Amino acid sequence: MPKFTRKKLLCLTAPLAAVPIAGKLVLEGSSAEAAGHDHAAHNTSASHTSTSHAAVGHAAMIGEGAPAVGGPHDLDALLYPPPALPHEPGRLRELTIVATDREVEIAPGVFFPAWTYNGTIPGPVVRATEDDVLRVRFVNAGAHPHTIHFHGIHPTNMDGVFEIVERDGELTYEFPARPAGFHVYHCHATPLKKHIHKGLYGAFIIDPKEPREPARELVMVMNGYDTDGDGENNFYTVNGRTFYYARYPIRVKQGELVRVYLANLTEFDLVNSFHLHADFFRYQPTGTGDRWEYTDTVMQCQGQRGVLEIRFAHAGTFMFHAHQSEFTELGWMGYFQVEE
Ligand code: CU
Ligand code: CU
Numbered sequence: 324m325p326k327f328t329r330k331k332l333l334c335l336t337a338p339l340a341a342v343p344i345a346g347k348l349v350l351e352g353s354s355a356e357a358a359g360h361d362h363a364a365h366n367t368s369a370s371h372t373s374t375s376h377a378a379v380g381h382a383a384m385i386g387e388g389a390p391a392v393g394g395p396h397d398l399d400a401l402l403y404p405p406p407a408l409p410h411e412p413g414r415l416r417e418l419t420i421v422a423t424d425r426e427v428e429i430a431p432g433v434f435f436p437a438w439t440y441n442g443t444i445p446g447p448v449v450r451a452t453e454d455d456v457l458r459v460r461f462v463n464a465g466a467h468p469h470t471i472h473f474h475g476i477h478p479t480n481m482d483g484v485f486e487i488v489e490r491d492g493e494l495t496y497e498f499p500a501r502p503a504g505f506h507v508y509h510c511h512a513t514p515l516k517k518h519i520h521k522g523l524y525g526a527f528i529i530d531p532k533e534p535r536e537p538a539r540e541l542v543m544v545m546n547g548y549d550t551d552g553d554g555e556n557n558f559y560t561v562n563g564r565t566f567y568y569a570r571y572p573i574r575v576k577q578g579e580l581v582r583v584y585l586a587n588l589t590e591f592d593l594v595n596s597f598h599l600h601a602d603f604f605r606y607q608p609t610g611t612g613d614r615w616e617y618t619d620t621v622m623q624c625q626g627q628r629g630v631l632e633i634r635f636a637h638a639g640t641f642m643f644h645a646h647q648s649e650f651t652e653l654g655w656m657g658y659f660q661v662e663e
Pocket of ligand 2: 474509
């Protein structure tokens with residue numbers, strides 16, 4: 324099995340017999356006819372049939388034709404955040420986060436040896452209202468030392484940098500939730516690059532005192548996976564699985580307010596981005612302040628995040644994807660299905 328890079332994935336036209344399955348999703352999209360291989364025998368995805376094959380190579384890849392793992396509600400807990408609670412200073416919000424090592428199927432037949440918070444990549448959506456007291460019991464059931472570093476304003480001994488939690492250890496982080504906005508959390512053990520890339524990160528919403536307007540709320544965490552250990556990503560996703568929202572488009576209604584909490588935790592690449600087709604949204608960096616940009620494309624460095632608000636003017640099927648075309652072809656693409 325030769326070592327392959329993402330560049331090879333994108334330009335390779337040789338027969339696929341010796342190429343790991345990781346490469347196939349892309350090859351089918353970019354050079355399927357030239358490759359002329361029989362992939363069905365190697366693929367575990369029910370979606371992956373000869374009829375889907377033609378679809379994969381074209382812009383219309385959607386539904387059954389999209390190479391995504393799992394059922395239609397598998398990622399609901401990562402996509403739909405818990406509800407916002409009204410402002411009530413001093414209210415205690417308690418949760419437990421457990422670090423575990425596990426193999427995660429990120430694309431059909433592609434298993435990534437992950438380090439996770441609560442078993443998923445990204446980890447659970449953490450949500451609080453400004454001035455809540457957040458108490459997070461962190462248990463390290465993984466094989467390596469970890470921490471949780473929350474972005475926000477808090478005492479430095481709650482920062483998840485100096486107090487390393489060894490294997491089988493635990494630590495309780497407690498701090499007031501502030502400032503209001505959209506933040507992230509991630510492991511801060513060294514080497515940091517590895518601990519983040521392995522999957523230890525998640526979304527952290529702090530609702531403002533004055534509640535945001537009611538909306539259909541969604542969380543999207545952009546990431547990448549280096550599946551061959553060469554320090555470059557082979558796959559890109561939102562919420563952890565390639566093409567998941569192409570297989571299962573996100574259903575929203577025409578005219579309703581749709582709010583997306585978008586964060587980037589991609590390692591190795593300098594930036595990631597979100598581009599919406601056929602409509603515009605307003606974007607508030609970090610979900611703080613009142614500065615909005617009206618656009619259809621935003622880019623984020625690792626750790627950057629922001630809030631998007633969209634009201635779809637039309638019903639129909641709206642593509643969204645990274646505007647790095649390569650990331651799109653490697654899994655970071657989906658659709659909104661907007662109903663009248
Ligand atoms: Cu770690
Ligand atoms: Cu950070």
